[in-house]
Amino acid sequence: MARPLRGPGLDSAAGQPTQLLRRMMVIRAFEAALAARPDHGFQLFSAGQEAVAVGLCAALETGDQLLTSGRSIAPALARGLDPGRVMAEILGRVAGPARGKGGRGHLAWPSEGFFGAHAVVGGNLSIAAGVALAFQIEGRRDVVACLFGDGACGAGALHETLNIAALWKLPLLLVCDNNQLSVSTPRSQALAPARLSDLAAPFGIPGATVDGMDVAAVRDAAARFVARARVGDGPALLECVSERFSSHSTATRETRPKDQMAAILARCPIARLAGELQRAGELGSADIAALEGDVAREVALAVAFANASPLPDPAEALTDVG
Amino acid sequence: MSAEPVAGTMKLFFREAIARALREEMQADARVILLGQDVGAFGGSYKEFARLQAQFGPARVRDTPVAEAAMVGLGVGAAAAGLRPLVSITYMDFLMLGLDPLVNYAAKARFKTGGQITVPLVVKTTAGARGQGVAHSQCLEAWMMGVPGLAVVAPSTPADAYGLLKAALRHDGPVLYVDHKRLFPTAGEVPLAETVLPLGRAATRRQGRDVTVVSHSFMTRVALEAAERLATEAISCEVIDLRSLAPLDLDTVASSAARTGALLTLEEGQLTCGIGAEIAFQVREQAGPIRTARVGAAPAPVSSNPVLERAALPDAERVAAAVRRLLDAPPAERP
Numbered sequence: 001m002a003r004p005l006r007g008p009g010l011d012s013a014a015g016q017p018t019q020l021l022r023r024m025m026v027i028r029a030f031e032a033a034l035a036a037r038p039d040h041g042f043q044l045f046s047a048g049q050e051a052v053a054v055g056l057c058a059a060l061e062t063g064d065q066l067l068t069s070g071r072s073i074a075p076a077l078a079r080g081l082d083p084g085r086v087m088a089e090i091l092g093r094v095a096g097p098a099r100g101k102g103g104r105g106h107l108a109w110p111s112e113g114f115f116g117a118h119a120v121v122g123g124n125l126s127i128a129a130g131v132a133l134a135f136q137i138e139g140r141r142d143v144v145a146c147l148f149g150d151g152a153c154g155a156g157a158l159h160e161t162l163n164i165a166a167l168w169k170l171p172l173l174l175v176c177d178n179n180q181l182s183v184s185t186p187r188s189q190a191l192a193p194a195r196l197s198d199l200a201a202p203f204g205i206p207g208a209t210v211d212g213m214d215v216a217a218v219r220d221a222a223a224r225f226v227a228r229a230r231v232g233d234g235p236a237l238l239e240c241v242s243e244r245f246s247s248h249s250t251a252t253r254e255t256r257p258k259d260q261m262a263a264i265l266a267r268c269p270i271a272r273l274a275g276e277l278q279r280a281g282e283l284g285s286a287d288i289a290a291l292e293g294d295v296a297r298e299v300a301l302a303v304a305f306a307n308a309s310p311l312p313d314p315a316e317a318l319t320d321v322g
Numbered sequence: 323m324s325a326e327p328v329a330g331t332m333k334l335f336f337r338e339a340i341a342r343a344l345r346e347e348m349q350a351d352a353r354v355i356l357l358g359q360d361v362g363a364f365g366g367s368y369k370e371f372a373r374l375q376a377q378f379g380p381a382r383v384r385d386t387p388v389a390e391a392a393m394v395g396l397g398v399g400a401a402a403a404g405l406r407p408l409v410s411i412t413y414m415d416f417l418m419l420g421l422d423p424l425v426n427y428a429a430k431a432r433f434k435t436g437g438q439i440t441v442p443l444v445v446k447t448t449a450g451a452r453g454q455g456v457a458h459s460q461c462l463e464a465w466m467m468g469v470p471g472l473a474v475v476a477p478s479t480p481a482d483a484y485g486l487l488k489a490a491l492r493h494d495g496p497v498l499y500v501d502h503k504r505l506f507p508t509a510g511e512v513p514l515a516e517t518v519l520p521l522g523r524a525a526t527r528r529q530g531r532d533v534t535v536v537s538h539s540f541m542t543r544v545a546l547e548a549a550e551r552l553a554t555e556a557i558s559c560e561v562i563d564l565r566s567l568a569p570l571d572l573d574t575v576a577s578s579a580a581r582t583g584a585l586l587t588l589e590e591g592q593l594t595c596g597i598g599a600e601i602a603f604q605v606r607e608q609a610g611p612i613r614t615a616r617v618g619a620a621p622a623p624v625s626s627n628p629v630l631e632r633a634a635l636p637d638a639e640r641v642a643a644a645v646r647r648l649l650d651a652p653p654a655e656r657p
Contacts, residue, residue, distance in 0.1 A: 065403075096436075097435075097436065097438065098434060098435045098436035098438060099436035100436075101433060101434055101435075101436045102434040102435055102436065106434045106435075108434070108435040108438060108439065109438070110435075110438055110439060111438070115402070115403075115439075116435065116439070118426075118427060120422060120426050120427075123422055123423070123426060123427060125395070126391065126392040126394075126395020126396055126398075126399065126423060127395050127398055127399035127402065127423060127427055128399060129392070129395065129396055129399060130395060130396040130397060130398055130399020130400040130401070130402070130403065130407075131399045131400070131402065131403040132399075133396055133399065133400045133405075134399070134400040134403035134404055134405045135403070137355065137381055137382070137400075137405065138404075138405075156389075156391060157391060157392070157395070157422075160387070160389040160391060160392035161392055161395070163387060163389070163392075164386065164387060164389065164392055164396065167387070168384075319433075320432045320433045320436060320437045321432070321433050321470050321471050322429075322432065322470070322471040322472075322473070322495040
């Protein structure tokens, strides 16, 4: 290997419910802080879909790699990337892992286990299979996860990748974050299969559909498939049915009616887990308040870190080409 | 071409030169792998991968399904993760199916990650017409020359095929390597010693005084044939083989054109937004006004019908006629 691809390692408590809750809260607060800035440009947010990213990343280990679609802030933070560096990258500052050159939709920090986002729908699927092929050829025990939206499921890229990954038993977990909308087109009008995970069956690989608003369900399903892939049993397809709380992007108008939005917002994965933990007696309201304060401080620090970093010199438009 | 052996070289067909380059690079570097349709036991459509799977095994020399988009994507991902894959796309027409990972990801990965990820990938394909019809004949090199971050090479001799392929496999960014169907039946002298030919260097194939003819790949042979005919009319052609289209060796072309005072570009692809249009403009920018003309395919699909195929493509007679017209034209005026 020309370059080590080690990751940060989630601490052993990372898969525990309070850590899952905390990570989801950081993502929600991070995106809110970003949305409030006039200089954020154009963003694709994950509000409502935090449980998919956090549940998946809780199942990954240090040396594994995650590739994502352009809706990548939640997966990047869920993978444990430093929020200050991520904020710097999104705001185009040189303290970003790509010196602000990738920005929204192209976050990447491979040495931290986040191989990166790619803002072409379905564009990262075969790339992820290629990373998995490299791992397999090198005899590594690491696994590659690729997160994509339901919008990618109608494209040939998914079907070509499923075929090759199944044929070669690649250490690959394909995770569809099915937020049920391609910009404004409902999934029912774009995709024929009733269950997207059924797409695994013709290729002879396991598939499952879970509630993407339930972080523990996502974590457990992902962990099962990651364990298979790690011992050489090949790829799997996991569908997580989620809800997008805002429009496709900050530049796209919302097309869903208000009463539908109210029902969707009532399914918040963060409120759901917090409520479960409170009912189980694991967290009290004072604990939740303390957690909220802690998260707000972490995000404020991230914003301050990014603000302190300069924009690149225009000469960097011509560096690292080729 | 001399029938006598040349000291320090051996005569190889294109397929042999390609296989030799791959064999040497795969022996030297375990990261080099080969992916493509029928590259394994079959040995490639032109036998250019013959016996590589037997030598290096099915893990490193892999037959793929007919799925160009995923094939290129696999190569791109494997390269980004540290391997050095060569992905074989049988014909250049089919490369269109794999352009997303090549153009949107591979060519931009180093830039968009601030240097964290590089994509040392070679996509090898075969262009050109040889009786196979409208979707198996195209020369699309010009499309790819304008992609920042992507190198494009197209050899016209077995020695260059060998040397350029080795350089491509050692390059740290993505390289599109383009063969030509009509070159596979040809042979040429290749150095016995291991040779790497750097990207971005044109070769002057014939020296001349009156006109510079610049071309690449199979059309270089057509240019040389035209130059032979014109020599009998006391017209002296300098023939430059670009070898590398990106990066482009503009200095070699521009200095020759400035010396001869006339530039004819020759390509098998389309003239509109073609290689000739680009070179003529760049030469003008560097060397000032020079009489220019361009020869390329007719603005029509290339049929498998031999009469229609010949009618659509440049040949030595058309090139010679274009040179005569160019030299009869008045000198270029300063703007």
